[in-house]
Amino acid sequence: MDPANDQPAQNTDSRSPAIPEHGSTRVDGPPRLHFEAAIFDMDGVVTNTTAAHSKAWKQIFDEYLKVRAESHEEAFVEFTHARDYLGFVDGRPRFDGVEAFLKSRGIIIPRGSPEDGLGSETVYALGSRKNVVFNQIIEREGVSVFGGTIAMIREMLARDIKVGLATSSYNSSAILKRAGAAKLFETIVDGLDLAVRGLKGKPEPDIFRAAAANLGVSSDQTIVFEDAVSGVKAGMRGGFALTIGIARENNARELRENGADMVVGDLSETTLEQIDQLVQDKRTRAG
Numbered sequence: 001m002d003p004a005n006d007q008p009a010q011n012t013d014s015r016s017p018a019i020p021e022h023g024s025t026r027v028d029g030p031p032r033l034h035f036e037a038a039i040f041d042m043d044g045v046v047t048n049t050t051a052a053h054s055k056a057w058k059q060i061f062d063e064y065l066k067v068r069a070e071s072h073e074e075a076f077v078e079f080t081h082a083r084d085y086l087g088f089v090d091g092r093p094r095f096d097g098v099e100a101f102l103k104s105r106g107i108i109i110p111r112g113s114p115e116d117g118l119g120s121e122t123v124y125a126l127g128s129r130k131n132v133v134f135n136q137i138i139e140r141e142g143v144s145v146f147g148g149t150i151a152m153i154r155e156m157l158a159r160d161i162k163v164g165l166a167t168s169s170y171n172s173s174a175i176l177k178r179a180g181a182a183k184l185f186e187t188i189v190d191g192l193d194l195a196v197r198g199l200k201g202k203p204e205p206d207i208f209r210a211a212a213a214n215l216g217v218s219s220d221q222t223i224v225f226e227d228a229v230s231g232v233k234a235g236m237r238g239g240f241a242l243t244i245g246i247a248r249e250n251n252a253r254e255l256r257e258n259g260a261d262m263v264v265g266d267l268s269e270t271t272l273e274q275i276d277q278l279v280q281d282k283r284t285r286a287g
């Protein structure tokens, strides 16, 4: 600090030492925002990993469905991205996704346990097999990030918004490290934390609430950013200031119908000012 700034004669902006330079009462810079925190989903919001997930699930499920079709003398119906990945698996905790998809095909198998061998016919074994394939894919192809999201996060941090991440992924630390994005987040709550703490996965709001609580901010001061239907449902159910849907697929309508207050194709299409205005508009409407 330059001591000269403390000389009253030179201090033309009349800033008193009693007014902190940072936080809600600062007198210079852009105006105060009307929310305190933002929680980002990881896959499809921060990291461009959706294709790798979908590809890994397709490989595992198609292998399984083929064997099953043969042994039951039924027709093989392949796993598709649009119907099956987006409809049943995207955003959910891994093993919930397996169950939801199989249920959609009328298939019920034992849930099993994490110790199941990879060849077992259980929900856990199928989920674990997918994880092996997924890790092979990102090892081979790397992890890229969405520039629009990273720019938004940096702007938020510069304006004293707390930023956290909430993902159903069990691999968040490896993926974020590989993407070079781990340091952006003050708190990270992932699938492992959910399992350890016995919390419910998306579409229940527990994971977003846990992240907001770690930041010391209430839900009604927190904005959720999500690309999956299960995640926008979680945001809506959790009573957050706003849930913003990011439609990476052709699914803007589904995101809106399931609770997103605004849907964009990428965060570069909006601004912090627009988001802040939406927070205020929503509060006004709620009275």
Ligand SMILES: [Mg+2]
Pocket (backbone or CB within 6 Å): 041, 042, 043, 044, 045, 091, 226, 227, 228, 231
């Ligand atoms: Mg996602």
